[in-house]
Amino acid sequence: MADRRAAEFTTRSIKTSAKEAGLRLALSMVDLTTLEGKDSPEKVRSLCRKAVTPDPTDPSLPTVAAVCVYPELVKVARAELDKSEAGKKVSVASVATGFPSGQYPLEVRLYDVRRAVEAGANEIDMVISRGLFLAGQRGKVFDEIAAVKESCGDAHLKVILETGELETYDLVRAASDLAMNAGLTEHDFIKTSTGKVNPAATMGVTLVMLEAIRDHYFKTGVKIGMKPAGGIRSSKQALHYLVMVKETLGDDWMTPELFRFGASSLANDLLMQLARRRTGHYMSPDDFSEA
Amino acid sequence: MNEHASSQTEPKADARSLRFGESWDYAPAPESVKVEIAEKYGHYINGKFTTPTKTTKFFGSINPSNEKVLCKVTQGTKKDVDKAVDAAKSALTGWKRLSGKERGKYLYRIARRIQERARELAVLESMDGGKPIRESRDVDVPLAAQHFFYHAGWADKLKYAFPNRDPQPVGVCGQIIPWNFPLLMAAWKIAPALACGNTVVLKPAETTPLTALRLAEIFDECELPAGVVNIVTGDGATGQALAEHKGLDKLAFTGSTSVGKKIAAAAAERDIPCTLELGGKSPNIIFDDASIDQAIEGIISGIYFNQGHVCCAGSRLFVQESVLDEVIRRLEWRMKSLRVGDPLDKNTDVGAINSKAQLATINRYLKIGSEEGAEVHVPGGGEVPAKGYWCRPCFFTGVQQSHQIAREEIFGPVLAVMSFRTPEEAIQRANNTPYGLSAGIWTDKGSKMFELAGKLKAGVIWCNTFNRFDAASPFGGYKESGFGREGGMQGLRGYVKF
Known part of the structure; x- marks a missing residue:
């Protein structure tokens, strides 16, 4: 039934003004991401400019929510963003804790977090130890998340469950509850995937996590955010996700503070659709900068 | 209002409520396909739509979402029912002699044509019956097509459904269907009847006759032999005239239990088989x-x-x-x-x-x-x-x-x-x-x-699911919900004799 319900959201027909508003909202929720071994300072600077001015021909567009990079590039990103007033409001998210596998000693992972925060990261995207979780040592996973949360200081924490490795909805739900109970505070996130494992985010997985967020909110009053990541490339998909959030958690979650898209190519598709609405015709992908 | 109501029972939940407001309201997304609807419709008898005479009475088919009359539909008289049953009777010999493979071809053709005209049928179904287009588009019409496809497959394999027996068609089937799934119910009734070599007189519900008449057009396009399916429109009186008709060999009814009891009585009087799918x-x-x-x-x-x-x-x-x-x-x-x-x-x-x-x-x-x-x-x-x-x-x-x-x-x-x-x-x-x-x-x-x-x-x-339907799965009831099954191999039993 979870898959059936998730599929229902994709049958909503979003047209005209609703489409325009949805595309803009989705753009403002993007965590513009580059997580490759070959990432260079130049690429990250370019990404930051894109984050602040997604489409130079349309100044009315919002900035994206954040840029998401490896710890070594946090400093570069923060410095580039801080060059403009608009850029100062864009967060720098850093993956940490031995991303993407998390197969490192806890001290190393915590050090990774502290360094990223010191370098200026506003948000930390951690990975849980799937090995421990699947082995049934959930208490240890809980303690680790709590320790990472403490190391984050003022930075918001996003807990990546890597749902593609958990496989079942039961485990996704259990991991969601575990993460939220391990001391996450308002506007911290749970996140589906690293983007390095297939399958990454799916509608069904996201629905199960949204339901967990809803139940956690009613139990504790704390609003946790949701970030599906990986595999969301088209505007249409993004609108489906927004429909799902709106009809599962309601209006309060329809903000970048509580919902994000972890994506690299989604932004350009959103821009292409927005340009099409503005100009009446489709542009070439080459009309938009890659980063 | 709702917040108020919940505050009486759960004071804490009041502060923690989900707001389902208008923050990102979906713009209207009306279905753009326009469907042509004639001013008046006759019955479909012996392969032709009847033309009205001076004495023909009509009734309006109403769009329940705006109370507008969509078109006029003919009120079926006893004479109309006579003609339809006669046509079905005349067509029976030829139809049941046709090989199962040939009957199957017609059913496949009908199924494909339903798919081709799916959008039109869905829009018409929603206009005539008030059901949301997402349901008529995603459920009613695809399932109707599936029932024809499924039974097309059985047409030349009936002996395998009843091993060591010799299934023969029952004859002329009187079928009366309800207004909740007009096209789908027509498919549930007609497809197995035809697959087994029977001919049909169908009476759609008074409030929703339009898709059944569209189905008659499809039969016409598929060159289904005249009289194999006849459709007579009308109210309860027409239904009664059909149910009590002496020329029928079988009665099939889907609808309320109170009417179902009358149908069962009418069938019992003439000792003809009857299947009922009731409330x-x-x-x-x-x-x-x-x-x-x-x-x-x-x-x-x-x-x-x-x-x-x-x-x-x-x-x-x-x-x-x-x-x-x-x-x-x-x-x-x-x-x-x-x-x-x-x-x-x-x-x-x-x-x-x-x-x-x-x-x-x-x-x-x-x-x-x-x-x-x-x-x-x-x-x-x-x-x-x-x-x-x-x-x-x-x-x-x-x-x-x-x-x-x-x-x-x-x-x-x-x-x-x-x-x-x-x-x-x-x-x-x-x-x-x-x-x-x-x-x-x-x-x-x-x-x-x-x-x-x-x-x-x-x-x-x-x-762990509900309201899932499939042509291969038999459907029917216990007790006052009726008897007989529709769909699946079991559904064929109501349309054969040995």
């Missing part, structure tokens, strides 16, 4: 070990699908006491995102009530429910259109087994919520009804599921 008051049982969010979806599709105009609707909800409050709370949230309105808007979840008369019936039960002491909940906000027949999805709590709303079929988006403590109690109360069409079980425990499924008196039992 229901089906239980949907939720255990505390179920996945509650999934179960909520099952409740929604169980009772609010097609405005509750579903004979197998899960209209009695039994929730294990320990999760009752949680289920009700989640059901209320979920219902806030149901969109009631224009059936032709692609984002509409719940459309218009089929007719003025049905709306009056539903409203009468809503009144009775409150008078009996149950509490009605209508979680969804927003205005319904001023014109048309509308009923917001709702449910009753505080319902007792003896209440009328827990015993009688309402056939609307109205749910009766009750609780139970033990599985034994659930079974007992679920079976304590004159009906027995369907039942739903929600639990993550397989052994419990099978234990219950064996004890529930219902023709169809869904486990």
Whole structure:
């Protein structure tokens, strides 16, 4: 039934003004991401400019929510963003804790977090130890998340469950509850995937996590955010996700503070659709900068 | 309003509520396909649409979402029924002599043509009956096509369905169908009859004859031999004339139990076979070990699908006491995102009530429910259109087994919520009804599921799902929900003799 319900959201027909508003909202929720071994300072600077001015021909567009990079590039990103007033409001998210596998000693992972925060990261995207979780040592996973949360200081924490490795909805739900109970505070996130494992985010997985967020909110009053990541490339998909959030958690979650898209190519598709609405015709992908 | 109501029962939840407002409202998304509708329609008899004479009487087919008359449809007289039965009789010899393979070809052709004209049929179905386009587009029309495809496959394999026997067609079948799934019910009736070599006189419901007439056009396009299917439109009197006709070899009826009893009597008088698919008051049982969010979806599709105009609707909800409050709370949230309105808007979840008369019936039960002491909940906000027949999805709590709303079929988006403590109690109360069409079980425990499924008196039992249909799966009831099966290999039995 979870898959059936998730599929229902994709049958909503979003047209005209609703489409325009949805595309803009989705753009403002993007965590513009580059997580490759070959990432260079130049690429990250370019990404930051894109984050602040997604489409130079349309100044009315919002900035994206954040840029998401490896710890070594946090400093570069923060410095580039801080060059403009608009850029100062864009967060720098850093993956940490031995991303993407998390197969490192806890001290190393915590050090990774502290360094990223010191370098200026506003948000930390951690990975849980799937090995421990699947082995049934959930208490240890809980303690680790709590320790990472403490190391984050003022930075918001996003807990990546890597749902593609958990496989079942039961485990996704259990991991969601575990993460939220391990001391996450308002506007911290749970996140589906690293983007390095297939399958990454799916509608069904996201629905199960949204339901967990809803139940956690009613139990504790704390609003946790949701970030599906990986595999969301088209505007249409993004609108489906927004429909799902709106009809599962309601209006309060329809903000970048509580919902994000972890994506690299989604932004350009959103821009292409927005340009099409503005100009009446489709542009070439080459009309938009890659980063 | 809703916040107020919840504050009385759960003061804490007041501060923590989900807001389902207008923050990102979906713009209207009307279906753009325009369907041509003639001013007047005749019957389809012997391969031709009848032309009106001076004495022909018409009645209007109304769009229940705006009360406008879509077109005029012919009121069938006894003479019309005579002609139709005669045509079916004349066509019988040729049709049953045709090899199964050839009959199958016609059925395949019809199925493909339904697919090709799917959008048109879906729009027409929503205009004539008030059901949301997403349902007519995604459920009614594809399933109708599937029934023709499925039975096309059986046409030349009947001997395998009845090993060591020699299945022969029954003859001329009189078929009377209801207004809740007009095209789909026509397919359920016609496809197996034709596959088995019978000929048909079909009477669609008075309020929803248009898609059946469109189906007649499709038969015509597929060059189905004249008289194999005849369609006579009209009200109850036409139905009675058909049911009591001496020339029939079989009666098949889907509709209310009260009319079904009359049909059974008419069939008994002439000693002809009869299959009935009648009303229901089906239980949907939720255990505390179920996945509650999934179960909520099952409740929604169980009772609010097609405005509750579903004979197998899960209209009695039994929730294990320990999760009752949680289920009700989640059901209320979920219902806030149901969109009631224009059936032709692609984002509409719940459309218009089929007719003025049905709306009056539903409203009468809503009144009775409150008078009996149950509490009605209508979680969804927003205005319904001023014109048309509308009923917001709702449910009753505080319902007792003896209440009328827990015993009688309402056939609307109205749910009766009750609780139970033990599985034994659930079974007992679920079976304590004159009906027995369907039942739903929600639990993550397989052994419990099978234990219950064996004890529930219902023709169809869904486990961790509800209102799922397939041409390969037999459908039908126990007790006053009728007898005989439709669909699947078992459904063929009603259309053959040995």
